Amino acid sequence: MGLGSVAAQTNTVQVTQTVSGTDAESQRSVADREYQAVAFVPLSNNGVVHGVLSVYATSSFAFSEDDMRLLEELGRTIGLSIATMRNRQLLYSETITELNVEIAGSQDPLLTTSEQASCSLTLDTVVPITRESYLAYVTVDSAIPEEIATAITGKPSVLDARVIDSDTDHERGKLEIHLSNTASLAQIIEYGAHITKFIANSGTGRLVVASPSRDDTQSMLRWLYQMFDDVQFESLREIPWTPQETTTSLDALDVELTERQDEVIETAHYAGYFAWPRESTAEEVAAAMEITPPTLHHHLRKGVQKIVAAFVDPSGEQSVSQL
Known part of the structure; x- marks a missing residue:
């Protein structure tokens, strides 16, 4: 695996200070350009990597610790700009590309809880609260909401959960779930996509997301394959779009x-x-x-x-x- 791929997967700056002794991919890319050192900078926003920037130097050992910290900050700044641009494109687009997939096999709290409780959890909306957290509002079916709130609290990326409305006789209600930005739903939003539908039913999820362009959606699909163990592609189509x-x-x-x-x-x-x-x-x-x-x-x-x-x-x- 080349250092560029490592930077993308680990979301950390990777540096080749000299051509000698480096991996084959980095050695070829540096030598072909007659450069002696290269830094691979992930362009990320809240943990979501949108791409990798390659920075070349004509001398060996050109990147100091301070340089690497500056490159890391540059990568976050560019990543934020990319996410903001995608969100604006989505907001003002007249048409969008809609991706429909079935997902399973991850640590997503809605998926794992729905599997454990044999119930259905439908996402109503996700609201950003800070750069590090989100509020997800979820409708519970075929389970007692208080039990679901207890079950989901403490799962990875869940900060807190509470019952908003409960009908224990009919096993239905609404939850407010406080998520960190490491949650899969939060990262989909950080990627610049809009979640139009998400239903977790006994461990299997139906996910529909909208992106401003087909290229963004295809990139999102590749990213979903990395995030979830099982992704079944259903459809990809362009449709007229009114955000809300x-x-x-x-x-x-x-x-x-x-x-x-x-x-x-x-x-x-x-x-x-x-x-x-x-x-x-x-x-x-x-x-x-x-x-x-x-x-x-x-x-x-x-x-x-x-x-x-x-x-x-x-x-x-x-x-x-x-x-």
């Missing part, structure tokens, strides 16, 4: 929410804050988002006020632009 009907509606109403206002409102909605009786208190939603209750109320009030004002005052006589 709510986004379109808000655009039509000329509502401009800040990114944080959008995250707070979405999280509050899926956490059942707007339900009656409430399924989550403001304090619980704030704790899940790792912010204080006053901060939650601030963003929630501002965001909701913008939406309400757009409905009741579409002429904009009472401006909310400064909210």
